[in-house]
Amino acid sequence: MEGLMLDVPLLLSSFLWRTERLFHDKRIITRLSTGGYHSYDYREFGQRVRRLANSLGALGITHGDVVATLAWNHYRHLECYYGVPVMGATLHTVNMRLFEDQQAYTLNHAGARVLLLDADQVPAVERLVEIGIPKVEAFVIMHDGTMPVTNLSPVYSYEQLMARASSEFEFPTFDENTAAAICYTSAATGDPKGVVYSHRALVLQSLILGMNGMLGVDESAVWMPISPMFHANAWCVPHTCLAQGADIVLTGEHPLDRDYLQIIADKRVTGVNAAVTVGQMMRDYIERSGEHLDLSSLKLMWLGAQAPPRGLLDWWMTTNGTRAFTGYGMTESSPQVCFNFTKSTLADAPIEEDWARRTSGGLPIPLMQIKIVDEDDDELPWDGTSIGTVCLRAPYTARGYLNVEAESTSTKLAGWFKSGDVAVIDPDGYVTVKDRIRDHIKSGGEWISSIDLENALMTHPGVREAMVVGVPHEKWQERPVALVVKRDPEVSTADLTRYLTDRFAKWWLPDEYIFLDELPKTSMGKLDKKRARATLGQLRAGST
Structure with a gap:
């Protein structure tokens, strides 16, 4: 019927x-x-x-x-x-x-x-x-x-x-x-x-x-x-x-950054959506200029394009009462895949667990099915530790690209879109993107998440921005190197190493810290790791 x-x-x-x-x-x-x-x-x-x-x-x-x-x-x-x-x-x-x-x-x-x-x-x-x-x-x-x-x-x-x-x-x-x-x-x-x-x-x-x-x-x-x-x-x-x-x-x-703030004040804007870098730029302008603009109307700030650092979300809430949050999306999904909010059953979770969820990509939005798979396209469990490639299925997810012959896929993934992202999913359904496949660092046969290191570095009060890339290594295949923009000019390599030591295993720690005035970004404001590797190569070539 x-x-x-x-x-x-x-x-x-x-x-x-x-x-x-x-x-x-x-x-x-x-x-x-x-x-x-x-x-x-x-x-x-x-x-x-x-x-x-x-x-x-x-x-x-x-x-x-x-x-x-x-x-x-x-x-x-x-x-x-x-x-x-x-x-x-x-x-x-x-x-x-x-x-x-x-x-x-x-x-x-x-x-x-x-x-x-x-x-x-x-x-x-x-x-x-x-x-x-x-x-x-x-x-x-x-x-x-x-x-x-x-x-x-x-x-x-x-x-x-x-x-x-x-x-x-x-x-x-x-x-x-x-x-x-x-x-x-x-x-x-x-x-x-x-x-x-x-x-x-x-x-x-x-x-x-x-x-x-x-x-x-x-x-x-x-x-x-x-x-x-x-x-x-x-x-x-x-x-x-x-x-x-x-x-x-x-x-x-x-x-420009001040224009955004002036518009919010003039028109009593209640919400914005922007790249994480824009949220950082507006914060930095406020701190740098000391100018007082009435931003009290701004209740919501949706930040995307990359995982926002905990310190940035906390700054907007503490300073302005603005709830800054994130999600996970891609062009191929119109574009949202996940949206971040705290489920009522998790409202009383310990603070560190809560922050881990709030800085994740969030929960799949309605009509979205999601799974992670291993190298053989077998589905992995939602246990918060198994790392796999993200696959999507929804009525607003692309099945292919314009005038591009569809890539062959295993029968296990028929009807699914296989992304280039690597993630874990916890038992409650929160998706945490660990890297793009090409940016995941494999050192001594083990995987290191550049995103986890970046997020940790950006919680340091003396760091404005951070990017971690893998570089070739004779013994370990790849090792992480951190590119850092300082907020505090006194921050040193030793400070950052000590800061990360309590958070990660020793073999995860970057072998080197390079301090820059700005980090390379893509046209959409995302960290551009392809250009970063080229910049790193030029810097090293210049030092030889």
């Missing part, structure tokens, strides 16, 4: 239908680089989304076409989040932090026909044209004031197109598995890989994030997604906020 439910597809347009009617007076606010803020309500947003869909139609975009953006976090970019997918086209958010040849590769690989860009990105796109992006048929510049001078052709003004377009557009109904957005991985090795998100995946992920026990966004929230809209849909937070009717505050072009 089949259920007697209406067959209504899960489409992003359903969020807009609800928000326009129930929360039409809630606001979308964008910081302007010229000073002040742009602000409008969801009613006007919906009208402009329809104008954009009609404008793209006038440029020849139809169902199944790809439209790209190269833009910061602002209201026009948010209009693209809906104006493109609601017409059945696919939005490709180009990562502006990739190298130019990688950007050109993604545009060509995705087959983008129209590119919408911010005015400050005009020189970059002119260089992309020189490299070769022949599939792009039109350029649309999102700007205020005078149209910038450019040799891009044909080129249009976003606002002029919008002014000519009708605000009447009927959202079509189509299959919920239709592609809504494409995000490319940050290319740690080889070319970037395209992850294609369906409407179904984004709707499900957004609804889950809005649940109590997850991000818990409701219509009273004033949320600022600091994570870039050009990567993994800013962790799906803009969609979640729109679905829930929350005010959205966007950071605008070229934001």
Whole structure:
């Protein structure tokens, strides 16, 4: 017997239908680089989304076409989040932090026909044209004031197109598995890989994030997604906020650490999501400047991209009353896999056990199945000690990459996505990522977790940032070396060795500490261990 439910597809347009009617007076606010803020309500947003869909139609975009953006976090970019997918086209958010040849590769690989860009990105796109992006048929510049001078052709003004377009557009109904957005991985090795998100995946992920026990966004929230809209849909937070009717505050072009803090104070922001490094930058600015900004409205800070140090989470709670927390995700899972909260049955756990869970990746989110496997793809137990490769299965997890032949997998993993992460899962279901497979350090036949060492080092009051990498060793195969940015200039190698001695076995301790002014990071703010190894090689070469 089949259920007697209406067959209504899960489409992003359903969020807009609800928000326009129930929360039409809630606001979308964008910081302007010229000073002040742009602000409008969801009613006007919906009208402009329809104008954009009609404008793209006038440029020849139809169902199944790809439209790209190269833009910061602002209201026009948010209009693209809906104006493109609601017409059945696919939005490709180009990562502006990739190298130019990688950007050109993604545009060509995705087959983008129209590119919408911010005015400050005009020189970059002119260089992309020189490299070769022949599939792009039109350029649309999102700007205020005078149209910038450019040799891009044909080129249009976003606002002029919008002014000519009708605000009447009927959202079509189509299959919920239709592609809504494409995000490319940050290319740690080889070319970037395209992850294609369906409407179904984004709707499900957004609804889950809005649940109590997850991000818990409701219509009273004033949320600022600091994570870039050009990567993994800013962790799906803009969609979640729109679905829930929350005010959205966007950071605008070229934001700096003080800008984030000023926006929080000005607009009484209640929550942000950002890379761990951004949370550190804001803390450091407050400590360094001594400037008083009223951040009392900020209740929640979701930090991701890497495991946050305990000291950072504690600082925000102690200093500002802000609950900083983390999760675990990846581009291939729309992007969340786990979310961190303390189960009620564990509320009275000893403090060290509690902190171990709070700095883990957290618990798998609803509809997510997860397991860890050994080298033979056999499942390992959830005992908190067995280390294996993370495998995922959920209706918002990728089954492959755009135009990439699927890799062969064992029958044991049929229907699962095998990640490149190594983790343990404790009996309560908390997932602790120990490393990327390529970053796990094997010394004398035993594994050393670089992440565990990094997290421990960053709890030292004299350490601002730390990264641990494995280097070749004649006897032990690999040994750990720590790259450290100091908070206290007096911190020494001996201090850090003593600090770690009580926490780890002697053979885990780094053989060497190298003190730097800053650590290399990827385009998404993660520690870049590939560049770190190259930097380490240069430093050692220079000393010989």
